[in-house]
Amino acid sequence: MWADNETSEDLLGFKVHADLLIDVINDKNILPITIGVFGDWGSGKSSVLQIIKNEFESDENKESLCIYFNGWTFEGYDDAKAALLNSILKEIDGNKKLSAEVKDIVKNKAKKLWKSIDWMRGAGMLLKNVALPAVSAYFTGGISLIPYAIQKISEWSDDPQKIIEKLQSDEGKKLYESFLKESKDESEKQINAVAEFRNDFSELLESTNFKRLIVIVDDLDRCTPERIIENLEAIKLFLNVPKTAFIIGADPRIVKHAIEHKYKNNKEIEEDNNRIVIDYLEKLIQLPYSLPRLSDSEVETYISMLVCKKELEETQFNKVLDGFKQFREKNKYSSFGLSNFESILSADDFQKVKSNIITIPSLVPLITSSLYGNPRQIKRFLNTYTIRKRLAKVASIENFQDAILAKLMILEYSEPKLFKQLFIWQADKEGTPEEISEIEGICKDKDLNKLLTELADSKFKDWNRPKIINWLQVEPSLQSVDLRDYFWIARDKLNDSISASSLIPPIVKSLFNELQPDQMTSTVTRKIIEDKFKELNDAEKETFFNLLSATLKRNPISKRNYEIFNELIELKIENAPYHYIESLKVINDLDIDASIGLRLKNYKSHPNMGDFLSDYFKDKKSKAAKAFNLK
CATH class of the missing domain: 3.40.50.300 (P-loop containing nucleotide triphosphate hydrolases)
Structure with missing residues (x-):
């Protein structure tokens, strides 16, 4: 790990x-x-x-x-x-x-800096915790409060409502006038204080040499x-x-x-x-x-180096690391992998590394594109891959192929919808689905542009994307392979993708939190989605969907997350219907507000959601079902 x-x-x-x-x-x-x-x-x-x-x-x-x-x-x-x-x-x-003498000089000079910081800090805390909530509710224009004014307001009360009442009195009006009079002078004092702080800090730094x-x-x-x-x-x-x-x-x-x-x-x-x-x-x-972002050769190198670090003793790994540094000085474009390790390591160590590396070069571009050349995601992918290999060994699964595991995990990570579809196919056919054999046959040795046209008019239109076609064409083939064992070791992830189980990227958290206010209008919600959701990469979008879905399942009574899903549907965001349906499947319709049922009525003829919703609300007596079925 x-x-x-x-x-x-x-x-x-x-x-x-x-x-x-x-x-x-x-x-x-x-x-x-x-x-x-x-x-x-x-x-x-x-x-x-x-x-x-x-x-x-x-x-x-x-x-x-x-x-x-x-x-x-x-x-x-x-x-x-x-x-x-x-x-x-x-x-x-x-x-x-630094010498002790210099440190003493620094300490003396630091005292003045601390006084400046304490002044700014104290004024800021009073402004933030006492005066600002009250004043911002009372004044519409907004002014710069000086320390004297903050102190005066805080003497009145620590209750914002009482402060507002005071501000509305004659005493408050007089204080307000004094704010306006003195705020300009105070702003100049603050500007001078910052300049003085920088000069003092510059002198302190100069004294360190x-x-x-x-x-x-x-x-x-x-x-x-x-x-x-x-x-x-x-x-x-x-x-x-x-x-x-x-x-x-x-x-x-x-x-x-x-x-x-x-x-x-x-x-x-x-x-x-x-x-x-x-x-x-x-x-x-x-x-x-x-x-x-990492290139294909850099991803291959990174995976190889991570495996080396895990499998080798420190002294042996340091030999590989030194070799890598020397290699990079001369060659910045090629991968540094097994062929390079063989000349550095002993036969036993080389074999140990070789047996643990994903040795299918054709899989590397798929890993790169699915994980967006992201080192953290690559580590997490490898951690999951390693755990599943161990599980297969502990469970004594025969004829287990690491390359098939890696290939399936790439689909699981990048296209969880298709991964679940493949799971359903193989479950219906005792592990060897006819569909995967059929679609691999269609894709074999054919030009990409021709395939895009052919698949668009077939029952495999959901698989009709260049990245998925590349995945289907790359070895090893899944035709005639019993997939039951591979899905058995991945059963913990059939409800959540790897990205959902990972830490949520800050950009996803930020967007999700921005969309959460209950009173946000439909117009504002759509603008945020149009401006910010679309700038996420595919992995981040998938993580956002998983977060939204998980939050909706945990709190099905709250209307806000239904509303977010509805706006995603209206904007025709790819995969939004799938995630919405998957969420609704585990939600009791009694927990859904009538207004949401009424909104969902708009999707009765939706190509992806219509049939599901009609069946979901069929013959049910909940408020949401009645609203959905209104004539």
Whole structure:
């Protein structure tokens, strides 16, 4: 099994990306700079950041101070600026590269910085926890509250309703006038405070004699939208301080969602929301660097290296790792696999690795496309593959073929609907379905374009996609193979795909949560789906469907998740009818509100849902059934 953790051990060949960013940071003419290392969830961002961290923390690199800051770890802190400054000062204090004398100087200079942070922190907490809820409910225009005003309001009461009543009195009106009078002066004070903070921090950094400070901010995309913005605002506080480099690792889609969330109640800004998001990111991040998805050869190499790491002793694996590094320096395009291992390992070790690698080269492109070249998903695929191989061995299953297991798992992961259809076919025919033999026969040795036309007019129209046709054509063939044992070991996944059992990508969580408010209109729901659902890749869409379905099954009384499904159907989102039907199959119609039954009535003639719904609500006395069957 493989742990799902970031690592500085480069099995992906990603050191080239880390080396490039290190080279940029080492150029004193470029600092200060903020770099965004962008990529999807599980794409290897954290591993690249770990390689950078290790390089700057090495004893040879005495002129640099590198600090690793995990935004998600500090999710519970009340103030991101304080958490970030605390991490920096703590790292400086404990750094072995500094003398005790320098550390004393740093401590003295840090006192003034802490006073600045405490001022901002205290004002922010009062604003957030006491004054803001009340004032935002009373004032329509919104103003910048100064510390004096916050303190005055908090003296009245900690009950927002009582504060509003006070604000409506003569005393409140006078205080409001004083807010307006003093807010302009206070804003200037805050601007000056930030400039003073940056100067003080620059002096502190100068006293350490480091040539550069590198702050790595990881896992930003796991935070809530509010926390993401707080972390970004904290980073902005340190921007333009000489000799600094901030490296932010995140899924850019999540960051964009957070910025949109920040401005969602400002109608003037919402009209040009896309421009605001772009401007915000461009001002914050001078160098965006997107990690590429793994190619077929890189996926083959990664799988081979993971198996080596699991099967070999550390000393032997290090030989393979050294060989890989040397190979990559000369050849960045070819795969590094079994043919390379044979010259490095002993016969016994080589055989041990060989017997555990998916040795079907033709399956690699399918794994790549199904898992989107995503290292985390590849690890999880291999973990499931390994567990099932062990189960087959423990259960003493005869004539078990690893390649067939791998091929079926690819279909299970990328097309759970078709995987379930194949399960039904084989269950009806004692493991050897005629349908798979028929469709493989149709696809054998034929041109892709001809097949797309032929299958479109056949009973296999659901299989009519290039990726599925490639899956059908690749060896090993499933014709005449008894599939019962393979589905027996996969029985735990017949209700959920592998992606559903994995951790949910932040981009999927973010979209799901954004769609959850009960009072959201149909128009807004559709706009979010059109703008954001369609930008997900197929694996993320499948995970979203599984999450939506699981939530609906857990709480069938709530109307909101039916409404989301309905909008997905209206927008003709692929696979939405299938997942909706699968959810309804396990829901008692007594739990469904009448308004949902009335809405479902619109789908009586739907090509995928009509027959199911008519049968589902047939002869039933529930409110939903009566609404559905209204004439």
